[in-house]
Amino acid sequence: MKLNLFLAVALALCVACGFLIRPQPSRPNVEFLPEMVRTAAYKAYSANPNFLDGKTLQAPPPDTIPRGFHPVDYEATETGAIRAGEELSNPYTFEDLAAFTRGAFVFRTWCVPCHGGAGRGDGTVAMRGFPAPPPLTSEKTLTLKDGQMFHILTYGQKNMPSYASQVSEDDRWKAILYVRSLQRSAQATQAPAPQPPLTPSPSGQEVRK
Structure with a gap:
C-alpha cells in the first residue's frame, strides 16, 4: 500500500514538472561550466593571466624533447662534425629500396635548388648568382663520412x-644515402675505359687487339 502511494506521488510530481518546466525555443538552455566548452583564445604574444609570467607563449619545460625528435649530442663546430663522423653511421643501406627512394625525394625537394640534380653544384640558385656549393662528387666530399654529412645537414x-x-x-640519413649513389655514379662515369690486352706482333712489338 505504501509502495503504491509512493509511486502515485512520484508520478504526480513528474506530471507536474512536465507542465511547469516546458521548453522555450526562444531561450538557450542553462549551461554548466561553459568555460570548459568554449575556452578563451589568446594570441601568441598577448598577455595571459593563467601563467605566472603573464605570457601566452611559453618555453618548453627544461630537459624536455619535442615529440618525434631527440637531441643531437654534437656541437656546431668543426670538431663536433669530426666527432659525429667517427661516432655516427647511416642506418640505411642501398639494399633498402624504400629508404633510397625516399632519399631521392628529399634530395630533389631540398638539395637540388643549390646542388643540382647530379650534385655538381649547378642548381638554379647557383645559376642565378648565389655562390655555388662545392660539388657533392668532389674528392673532398667523397672523404666526408656519413656522420659528418649528417652534422652539416643538422647545423649547416x-x-x-x-x-x-x-x-x-630519418630523412637526413636517407638523403645522405642518395648522395652516396650520386657519388658512385660519378665515379663510374669518370673511371677510365678498360684497355684491351697487349699481344705480340710478328715484328716483335706489342699491339692491342
Whole structure:
C-alpha cells in the first residue's frame, strides 16, 4: 500500500514538472561550466593571466624533447662534425629500396635548388648568382663520412643553412644515402675505359687487339 502511494506521488510530481518546466525555443538552455566548452583564445604574444609570467607563449619545460625528435649530442663546430663522423653511421643501406627512394625525394625537394640534380653544384640558385656549393662528387666530399654529412645537414656549414627544421633526422640519413649513389655514379662515369690486352706482333712489338 505504501509502495503504491509512493509511486502515485512520484508520478504526480513528474506530471507536474512536465507542465511547469516546458521548453522555450526562444531561450538557450542553462549551461554548466561553459568555460570548459568554449575556452578563451589568446594570441601568441598577448598577455595571459593563467601563467605566472603573464605570457601566452611559453618555453618548453627544461630537459624536455619535442615529440618525434631527440637531441643531437654534437656541437656546431668543426670538431663536433669530426666527432659525429667517427661516432655516427647511416642506418640505411642501398639494399633498402624504400629508404633510397625516399632519399631521392628529399634530395630533389631540398638539395637540388643549390646542388643540382647530379650534385655538381649547378642548381638554379647557383645559376642565378648565389655562390655555388662545392660539388657533392668532389674528392673532398667523397672523404666526408656519413656522420659528418649528417652534422652539416643538422647545423649547416658556411653558406649552407641548417635543414634540421625542414628535414627530419630519418630523412637526413636517407638523403645522405642518395648522395652516396650520386657519388658512385660519378665515379663510374669518370673511371677510365678498360684497355684491351697487349699481344705480340710478328715484328716483335706489342699491339692491342
